[in-house]
Structure formats: structure tokens, C-alpha cells
Amino acid sequence: MIEGDIRRELNAGSFNEGTVEGCGAGDVSSFVVRKAQAADSEALAILADIAGGETLAFIARGIDPTADARAIYREMIATATGLFSYQNCFAAESNGKLVGLANAFPARAIENEQRHTKPTAREEYLEARTRLNDPRSYLLNNIAVDPAWRRKGVGIRLVEAVIAEAKLQGFRSITLHVWADNARAIAFYRALGFRSVRRAKIPWHPELPHVGGSLLFRLNL
Secondary structure, eight states, X not given: OOOHHHHHHHHTTOOOOEEOOOSOOOOOSSOEEEEOOGGGHHHHHHHHHHHHHHXXXXXXXXXXXXXXXXXXXXXXXXXXXXXXXXXXXXXXXXXXXXXXXXXXXXXXXXXHHHTTSOOOHHHHHTHHHHHTOOTTSEEEEEEEEOGGGTTTTHHHHHHHHHHHHHHHTTOSXXXXXXXXXXXXXXXHHHHTTOEEEEEEOOOXXXXXXXXXXXXXXXXXX
């Protein structure tokens, strides 16, 4: 089982990152994007770990040095509640294989999760990033594409699914976090119309070796 503090931090949405395929549309006919299911948790955990495992591991290992980010993702996705539940995920599937993941939910839900908990030392280390959140927006918390499926339009279709869901729920904007030194993800989001609106200064750490801080991007709907 996952320790409560690790579970809480996962639900706090503090480790978003995008690992996507660039801007090429590619062949968009050989896969479908659908709502995720609990049975997808094993495959989706692998994809989630590609995108956000580094940051999640940084947080979790501050509580338990042996924590496995992929195992944490797997358990959280499989549950019916929590921000990283399969109910808040979209899956891209091709011939029975899951090749992409997007996790998204109302950003204000993070405040609800944090209200009744005390932050750990590593949560406080990333607090500036969390403060960037816009509670009025729909938050794209994690997006990843299987390396073999990049530049085939999977990431674009996943973002389109999140946009459609945000509109359905009545949101006027989508936000996301990205490390300032993740040039590939930044180019992808800008090509889709997202714009950087805020920056958080995050000190360099040997277990989280990013420079330039974290950016909050927004897409107005």
C-alpha cells in the first residue's frame, strides 16, 4: 500500500510534466482516444512515469527512500477516487496497446486536497510551483506518449480530448505546468495555442536537476 503522505502529494498535482511527440500531426487514423478504465492502470502507470515520475519520485522518496514512482502511479490510477484516478484520465489505444495518457481535472480540486493536510519538506520545496495554480481553470496535470508513437498526432488528440472535457464542464481555460528547460514540451504547447503566464523559481536540487524554474501555461477556451 502507498503511504498516506505519498498518496496525498500525488493528489496535490505538484509533479505535472509533459512528454509528447512534437508538433507533427502524423498518422491519426491508427489509434483512438477514450476514457481510461481501472484495468488500464498498469500500462498507464508506465506512461505516467515517463512524464512525471522524476518529480513524483523526488517527493515520495523524501518520505520513503525506497518509494517506486511507477508503483504509486499504478495504485492511484486504479482507484475510483483521487485526482489521478482513471476517472480523470484519457487513454490513447492502438490495437489493444495503450500508447498515450492524459490526466486532467478542475484545478480547484488541488486546494480541496491540501486543505486538510500538512505539507512535507519536499512539498514545501515545490510550493512556489503549486502557488501558480489558477483554481478557475481545468488543469492538464500529466500527459505522455509512448516513444514509439511520438510525432503521430497522439499528443494532439489527447489535448483535444481534455479541451472537450473542460468545455463540457464549463471551464474557460486550461492550465498546465512545465519545467522551463523542457524545450520540446514548451514548443508542443505553444503550437497548440498555450501561452506562458507565470513562472515559479524552484532551486536546483541534485534529485530534481532542472534550471529556470517552472512555468504555468494557459489556453483560453
